[in-house]
Amino acid sequence: MSTVLIIEQILNGLQFGVMLFLMAAGLTLIFGVMGLINLAHGSLYMVGAFAAAAVAASTGSFLLALAASLAAAAIVGAVVELVVIRRLYDRDHLDQVLATFALILIFSESTRWLFGSFPLFLDVPKALSGTVTLPGGIAYSSYRLMIILVGVAVAIGLFLLISKTRIGMRIRAGENDREMIGALGVDISKLYTLVFALGAALAGLSGALVGAIQSVQVGMGEPVLILAFVVIVIGGIGSIKGALVGALLVGLTDTLGRVMLPLFFANFMEQSSATSVGSSLASMSIYILMAAVLIFKPTGLFGRA
Amino acid sequence: MISERFLNYTVALLILGMALGAWVMDEPFLITLTTKAVILALAGVGLNLALGQGGLISLGHAAFFGLGGYAMGVLASHAQNFTPIMETPFLIEGTNSMPIIWLVAIVVSSFFAFVIGLFSLRTSGVYFIMVTLAFGQMLYYFSISWPAYGGEDGLSIYVRNSFPGLNTLDPIQFFGICFVVLMVVIYGVNRLTHSSFGLALNGARQNAQRIRTVGLNPFKIQLIAFTISGAITGLAGALFADLNRFISPTMFSWQTSGEIMVFIILGGVARLYGPVVGAALFILLEHWLGGLSEFWHIYLGVILLSVVLFARGGLIGALSKKENADA
Amino acid sequence: MPDTVLNIQNISKSFGALKASDGVSLDLREGEIHALIGPNGAGKSTLISQIAGKLKPDTGKIDLLGYDVTKLSIAERAKLGLGRTFQISELAMDYTVLENVMLGALGKRGGAFRFFMPVMKDAELRECAQSAIERVGLSHQMHKVTSELSHGQRRQLEVAVALTLEPKVFLMDEPMAGMGAEGSKMLTSFLDNLRQQAPILLVEHDMDAVFALADRISVLVYGKVIATGNVDFIRNHDEVRRAYLGEEAA
Numbered sequence: 048m049s050t051v052l053i054i055e056q057i058l059n060g061l062q063f064g065v066m067l068f069l070m071a072a073g074l075t076l077i078f079g080v081m082g083l084i085n086l087a088h089g090s091l092y093m094v095g096a097f098a099a100a101a102v103a104a105s106t107g108s109f110l111l112a113l114a115a116s117l118a119a120a121a122i123v124g125a126v127v128e129l130v131v132i133r134r135l136y137d138r139d140h141l142d143q144v145l146a147t148f149a150l151i152l153i154f155s156e157s158t159r160w161l162f163g164s165f166p167l168f169l170d171v172p173k174a175l176s177g178t179v180t181l182p183g184g185i186a187y188s189s190y191r192l193m194i195i196l197v198g199v200a201v202a203i204g205l206f207l208l209i210s211k212t213r214i215g216m217r218i219r220a221g222e223n224d225r226e227m228i229g230a231l232g233v234d235i236s237k238l239y240t241l242v243f244a245l246g247a248a249l250a251g252l253s254g255a256l257v258g259a260i261q262s263v264q265v266g267m268g269e270p271v272l273i274l275a276f277v278v279i280v281i282g283g284i285g286s287i288k289g290a291l292v293g294a295l296l297v298g299l300t301d302t303l304g305r306v307m308l309p310l311f312f313a314n315f316m317e318q319s320s321a322t323s324v325g326s327s328l329a330s331m332s333i334y335i336l337m338a339a340v341l342i343f344k345p346t347g348l349f350g351r352a
Numbered sequence: 353m354i355s356e357r358f359l360n361y362t363v364a365l366l367i368l369g370m371a372l373g374a375w376v377m378d379e380p381f382l383i384t385l386t387t388k389a390v391i392l393a394l395a396g397v398g399l400n401l402a403l404g405q406g407g408l409i410s411l412g413h414a415a416f417f418g419l420g421g422y423a424m425g426v427l428a429s430h431a432q433n434f435t436p437i438m439e440t441p442f443l444i445e446g447t448n449s450m451p452i453i454w455l456v457a458i459v460v461s462s463f464f465a466f467v468i469g470l471f472s473l474r475t476s477g478v479y480f481i482m483v484t485l486a487f488g489q490m491l492y493y494f495s496i497s498w499p500a501y502g503g504e505d506g507l508s509i510y511v512r513n514s515f516p517g518l519n520t521l522d523p524i525q526f527f528g529i530c531f532v533v534l535m536v537v538i539y540g541v542n543r544l545t546h547s548s549f550g551l552a553l554n555g556a557r558q559n560a561q562r563i564r565t566v567g568l569n570p571f572k573i574q575l576i577a578f579t580i581s582g583a584i585t586g587l588a589g590a591l592f593a594d595l596n597r598f599i600s601p602t603m604f605s606w607q608t609s610g611e612i613m614v615f616i617i618l619g620g621v622a623r624l625y626g627p628v629v630g631a632a633l634f635i636l637l638e639h640w641l642g643g644l645s646e647f648w649h650i651y652l653g654v655i656l657l658s659v660v661l662f663a664r665g666g667l668i669g670a671l672s673k674k675e676n677a678d679a
Numbered sequence: 680m681p682d683t684v685l686n687i688q689n690i691s692k693s694f695g696a697l698k699a700s701d702g703v704s705l706d707l708r709e710g711e712i713h714a715l716i717g718p719n720g721a722g723k724s725t726l727i728s729q730i731a732g733k734l735k736p737d738t739g740k741i742d743l744l745g746y747d748v749t750k751l752s753i754a755e756r757a758k759l760g761l762g763r764t765f766q767i768s769e770l771a772m773d774y775t776v777l778e779n780v781m782l783g784a785l786g787k788r789g790g791a792f793r794f795f796m797p798v799m800k801d802a803e804l805r806e807c808a809q810s811a812i813e814r815v816g817l818s819h820q821m822h823k824v825t826s827e828l829s830h831g832q833r834r835q836l837e838v839a840v841a842l843t844l845e846p847k848v849f850l851m852d853e854p855m856a857g858m859g860a861e862g863s864k865m866l867t868s869f870l871d872n873l874r875q876q877a878p879i880l881l882v883e884h885d886m887d888a889v890f891a892l893a894d895r896i897s898v899l900v901y902g903k904v905i906a907t908g909n910v911d912f913i914r915n916h917d918e919v920r921r922a923y924l925g926e927e928a929a
Contacts, residue, residue, distance in 0.1 A: 078478060084478045084481060084482075131657065131661075134661055140409055140477060140478055140481060141403070141409050141617075141621070142660050142664070144409060144411060144481060144613070145613065145614070145617050145656060145660045146656075146657055146660040146661065148610045148613070148614070148656070149652075149653040149654070149656035149657040149660065150653065150657070151610075151653075152649045152650065152652055152653030152656070153649075153650055153653035153654065153657070155649065156647045156648075156649040156650040156653070157647075157650060159647065160647045160650070269606060270489075273485055273486060273489045273606060276482035276485060276486055277482075277486045279482065280475075280479060280482050280483055280486065284478060284479065323497070323498065323499050323500075326497045327494055327497040327498045329497075330490075330493035330494055330496070330497045331490050331493065331494055334486055334487060334489070334490035337483070337486055338471050341471050341472075341474055341475065341483065342471070342474075345474040345475050345479070346475075346479070347479075543794070543795050543797075544794050544795070546797045546798065546799065547793055547794050547795055547796060547797065547798055548785055548790075548791045548792070548793040548794075548796075548798040548801070548804075549791050549792060549793060549794045550798070551778065551781060551782065551785065551791065551798045551799075552782065552785060552791035553791075554771070554773075554774075555771045555774065555778075555779075555782050558771035558772055558773055558774065559769055559770060559771050559772070561753075561765075561769045562769045562770055562771055562779075562782065562840075563782065564752070564753040564754045564757070565731075565753060565757055565763050565765075565769065565840075566757060566782050566783045566785065566786030566787075566840065566843075566844060567754050567755075567757035567758040567786040567787075567789075567844065568754060568782075568785065568786050568790070568791055569754050573791060576792075
């Protein structure tokens with residue numbers, strides 16, 4: 048296998064990982080601050096993608112579409128937090144799972160009702176539809192490269208937000224001690240709505256960005272949600288750093304596994320069975336990675352014991 | 353208000369009466385619908401052992417449901433094609449005998465439940481939920497990418513498997529088989545609940561530290577409960593596959609896990625008949641609301657949300673007076 | 680010393696810069712009540728956790744009945760004969776008093792792996808549980824749900840569960856906390872007799888109870904044992920008076 052192909056696959060893995068990070072960061076933040084497990088996070092990803100597709104179709108502007116995905120997901124997130132989610136903070140995890148599962152049903156079917164069952168298409172903007180030549184003469188999709196850069200920018204932004212700003216200070220205080228933050232005179236319910244909307248916006252952005260390379264359809268969010276869970280289990284709940292490391296590990300393992308494993312088995316099997324064995328194993332690789340982390344660190348790489 | 357035990361008998365008789373009534377009126381579709389409720393109830397009874405009594409919120413029980421289904425699919429497809437499953441190192445042939453298929457389904461799903469439990473039970477709380485969900489998803493993707501048994505499209509079995517002395521293609525006879533299996537399993541689970549093991553399992557849910565302090569090992573207790581739970585759900589998967597004469601990766605999907613959990617919450621968590629009531633209610637809703645609107649899942653979502661937010665304890669909790677231990 | 684049942688040798692445990700246990704040595708002998716006292720934050724809870732097996736010491740060694748248990752789990756230590764009660768009740772709150780004590784009886788039997796016979800009809804277990812409940816004076820509350828018990832009654836229940844295990848060593852973390860005067864008095868006289876059955880390492884804030892019961896007292900301050908001795912020795916110990924009994928002695 049050529050070096051160029053490997054580098055291209057590594058970049059694809061990074062791009063996938065960066066997308067997972069946008070999902071996982073919101074989930075882990077929401078869990079860290081509010082103690083809530085939110086299965087409906089995938090629905091917010093879908094909301095972002097549909098909002099982007101609808102706006103892009105009517106205005107033709109990709110930038111407006113991205114802005115719409117952020118705004119729509121944040122608004123829907125805030126409304127859902129106000130109406131449903133805040134009743135769940137004091138409940139046990141089972142109630143949280145079931146209520147957010149119910150939200151998935153409502154979101155998915157409402158979207159199907161509004162937009163139909165057929166996938167929508169969101170086009171990659173013209174300016175980014177070509178390839179760029181990277182050092183070493185590797186041609187790589189400019190759009191995917193842009194996704195990686197957006198992800199890196201968001202990661203830096205999140206770290207700055209949490210370590211340098213007043214809101215970040217409150218978020219950190221909320222993670223450590225929920226009573227103390229009340230004693231500080233911070234309006235907790237506003238902070239919670241804000242954190243939830245922020246997580247939702249990140250999920251929506253991620254949905255819109257991915258929507259341009261895959262199709263925009265009902266049910267697109269949940270597979271990504273489950274991968275984001277794997278990311279969080281690997282990285283450790285509540286840790287943004289863990290989410291970043293976990294997301295990149297999962298992105299790279301999955302992408303490289305899909306390419307490498309069939310090739311690897313082709314060394315000592317006939318082509319067709321090598322492909323099926325390789326791709327079956329590749330589909331399991333990230334879960335095996337997760338199981339391995341659980342053996343050594345049940346609370347994840349960066350999780351608190 | 354009525355006693356829970358009386359309510360349980362009523363539910364069992366209602367289901368039996370439903371099927372017999374449909375049989376008398378020659379409505380095979382209604383019998384099949386009732387059979388479906390019975391099988392899904394069985395899957396729920398399995399999960400309820402882990403979730404209700406053990407406090408183990410598994411969002412991956414579709415794994416065992418699917419494994420049971422594929423155990424049936426693999427054995428029956430080889431029997432129908434007259435090809436052995438493997439020849440080396442020793443010969444294993446397919447079969448279309450239900451009892452053997454059930455045994456294989458139970459063995460396979462309890463083995464996987466044991467292994468998945470071994471990893472998942474190292475964690476607790478939210479981690480446990482996410483890890484079980486992830487392992488379920490792993491088997492889902494595996495079933496899609498493994499081409500030998502239909503891959504993404506699934507696999508049809510043309511003839512329902514056989515049970516000695518019965519005609520399984522007759523809906524009422526197949527219903528009878530499933531109903532008896534459900535009753536036997538419920539009897540067993542009830543005995544288990546009131547046994548030494550049940551006392552320790554429910555104790556470990558309430559306070560694992562307490563269990564350790566008296567010298568018992570909560571991990572071992574929960575692992576055994578999770579394994580039995582997986583075996584029951586696996587058996588339900590085998591019956592479900594036989595009902596539809598079709599298996600597909602959908603059996604492994606996270607929605608299936610979610611639905612099995614929904615049966616429990618609709619009926620009542622940790623109630624012996626909770627999953628039975630919940631599954632029956634689910635089938636009713638699916639049938640009625642599905643007739644009203646193509647988008648009946650919206651209504652289902654709203655109902656589920658209302659039950660979680662406002663009616664904890666489910667239908668049995670609302671109807672019977674015995675205070676649920678969880679309330 | 681052949682009659683030493685619990686021997687804690689020079690154990691240390693740090694959390695970051697905080698030394699919660701700093702070279703602690705303690706022993707517990709047959710037939711005695713050894714009280715462990717100290718101001719809040721002295722490291723009593725950390726020490727108890729290490730003895731019970733919830734935390735592992737960074738350095739040092741713990742012997743229980745002649746076995747090195749430093750690396751054993753909570754359940755393994757319980758099986759060897761360590762009976763423990765908690766400062767904050769660790770009970771199955773939805774269970775009745777009887778059911779909680781039955782758990783102890785199960786533990787004593789050595790396993791919960793009977794899947795079919797109704798446990799509450801097991802005469803042997805039930806007898807064991809009921810006699811423990813009687814001994815702590817909870818017979819009238821036997822079928823009451825634990826979450827409805829008063830704090831004092833929960834303490835009694837903790838002791839009852841520990842009794843079923845017929846432990847060779849008791850480890851009691853503030854059994855008097857939350858009890859009224861009546862309850863404390865009753866429990867004090869109960870513990871007074873209990874030391875004949877098995878020695879007790881007692882962590883307690885109620886000084887009247889400590890001075891009434893203890894054969895020996897150890898004083899823990901900032902993770903260190905600053906003095907060990909009988910009641911009079913501790914009462915008159917200068918450093919103890921300064922560090923701990925200061926406000927009373929002044």
